Amino acid sequence: MLGYIWQYVYTSFLRYWLKWLIRQATGKCELQRICSECKPGATRTAKAEYSLRSSKSKVLRGALETSKDNLEQCVDQIMKEKNVKPQKDPQFKASLNICLLQITGYSSLYVSVEDLRKEVFSADNLEHEAMLLKLWDLLMPSVKLESRITKQWGDIGFQGDDPKTDFRGMGLLGLINLVFFSENYTMEARRVLSHANHPKLGYSYAIVGINLTEMAYSLLKSGALKPHFYNTVQGTPELQHFHQLYCYLAYEFDKFWVAEEPESIMHFNQYREKFHTIVKTHLQEPDASLTLTVSSKN
Incomplete structure (x- = not known):
């Protein structure tokens, strides 16, 4: 008081x-x-x-x-x-x-990100469909997709035979993030996928990726990402900067998960919150910068 x-x-x-x-x-x-x-x-x-x-x-x-x-x-x-x-x-x-x-x-x-989050993935939209198929080709270049609706989607971490149902929470934003990481950091994305398919430490690559999109979105909405963007963008932060931030989260979460060696995917929420806390703590530092340091394709 x-x-x-x-x-x-x-x-x-x-x-x-x-x-x-x-x-x-x-x-x-x-x-x-x-x-x-x-x-x-x-x-x-x-x-x-x-x-x-x-x-x-x-x-x-x-x-x-x-x-x-x-x-x-x-x-x-x-x-x-x-x-x-x-x-x-x-x-x-x-x-x-x-x-x-x-x-x-x-x-x-934030307005631009929110618009993408609200945009529903539609199988009738040719651009949406092309983006989804591009994700498969980037991650599984040597494996042909047998059909649009197939159990193969489980190989890159989707829950069902049709990935469109998994984008409900984050809309088109979730797919764009997954494609951006796979296209701009192809080797790293494939390495993360290989970890996700590990028989003991594995997790659902795409589902976790969409979950990390939600984390990035919530950090943006709360204002927690201001230190990062104010330190790394000497001007107007744009969508590509948000997608780059997502790449950092996707890459670093995989490193965190492998290092922690969880007993099973059933403990995902516990480790997700622990990782979230680490990120938020880092963002409180004056020189905070959540930047992926590996070499980009571009």
Whole structure:
């Protein structure tokens, strides 16, 4: 209760006067100090985001929802609002511009990912079907698929004879992630599949992959991935960056699973949560970067 009262008093009164005093002493507004004192990345952008969100100015708060096309104009408005002179602080505009690209880009990325998650896999959609067959060809190049509906799908970790039923939770997003990993990290994906088909330590490759898509999605939705994207993308995070993040999770989870040597797949949820906790803990580090370090095809 006391903590809540202190937070209210600080944000409502003390923060404003403290900022005013520091500005009088340094000649710089809070955003200027953040951009000059913090190196580019998660720390700078997160502090800039908090500063904008906590501001009493509609101009500054509105910057969090500006479009990419209006971003430069928005930065100019902030500089005018805070009386920042370009000749006195020539780096400020570029630094704030990058922060806003990352902040607004994260929100746009979530919308794009959510749209793919909501898109239902349809066997009547030729693009969807082609993507599914491409997944088979990438993972099982020397084995011909006997028919579209077949028990063979179990060889790459689907539950039934028709994989479309397994995409219900994550929609088209789950399939796109699986294909992206297999296409851009083909050798690694096949190696992970071989581990998944191990007689003792095996697991359902595709089902676990879709489960990891859900993990990536939930981390994005909660904002937990902001440190990663703010550290690794010096601009607007886009769908390919999310798919790259998925590749990291797919590769690292396999390493984690093999190292843990679970007694059986029946303990999957337990180990999944343990891995999830490791990832979330890593994301709390200032220099967090969930980047797959193996060589990519591209």
